[in-house]
Amino acid sequence: xxxxxxxxxxxxxxxxxxxxxxxxxxxxxxxxxxxxxxxxxxxxxxxxxxxxxxxxxxxxxxxxxxxxxxxxxxxxxxxxxxxxxxxxxxxxxxxxxxxxxxxxxxxxxxxxxxxxxxxxxxxxxxxxxxxxxxxxxxxxxxxxxxxx
Numbered sequence: 001x002x003x004x005x006x007x008x009x010x011x012x013x014x015x016x017x018x019x020x021x022x023x024x025x026x027x028x029x030x031x032x033x034x035x036x037x038x039x040x041x042x043x044x045x046x047x048x049x050x051x052x053x054x055x056x057x058x059x060x061x062x063x064x065x066x067x068x069x070x071x072x073x074x075x076x077x078x079x080x081x082x083x084x085x086x087x088x089x090x091x092x093x094x095x096x097x098x099x100x101x102x103x104x105x106x107x108x109x110x111x112x113x114x115x116x117x118x119x120x121x122x123x124x125x126x127x128x129x130x131x132x133x134x135x136x137x138x139x140x141x142x143x144x145x146x147x148x
Contacts, residue, residue: 009024009025009026009102009103010024010025010100010101010102010103011023011024011025011100011101011133012025012028012031012081012097012099012100013097013098013099013100013101013131013133014079014081014094014095014096014097014098015094015095015096015098016063016064016067016094016095017063017064017067017095019067019134020098020131020132020133020134021063021094021133021134021135021136022126022133022134022135022136023083023135023136023138025100025102027083027084027085028081028082028083029082029083029084029089030053030054030081030082031079031080031081031082031097032053032079032080032082033078033079033080034078034080040052040057051080051091053082053091056089057089058080058082058089058090058091059088059089059090059091059145060080060090060091060093061090061091061092061093061141061142061145062093062145063092063093063094063136063141064093064094064095066141066144066145077095077096077097078093078094078095078096079093079094079096079097080092080093080094081094081097083138085138085142086138086139086142088142090138090142092136092141
């Protein structure tokens with residue numbers, strides 16, 4: 001990413017624990033409501049940390065639990081963001097998807113890289129007008145959710 005403008009086709013913006021996050025939309029395989037997912041069974045036993053969609057198995061990472069240690073208060077907006085990262089299929093459970101911003105390449109964008117900040121689950125943050133958007137540290141989320 002450029003130090004001035006984000007070099008991406010677009011980003012998805014979502015909320016977890018009262019913070020807004022974003023990542024490059026090219027990592028996204030889908031956005032689903034919980035009822036659109038199938039439970040995974042191994043030898044007839046339900047695997048609670050895995051879901052199936054379109055014939056692929058995804059491991060659930062509940063971001064609300066990682067960030068705040070609690071369940072989201074608004075279950076109506078809960079979505080699973082299906083992501084493939086470093087060869088792993090992840091289903092990120094988020095409280096609500098707030099925006100999808102597209103057309104960032106080759107345009108003067110209001111989305112600016114502000115800087116890196118070393119926090120447990122963030123790698124950088126951006127500003128989009130008055131919004132502060134954190135970039136999620138996928139590797140740390142995977143590590144903390146005991147997937148590694």
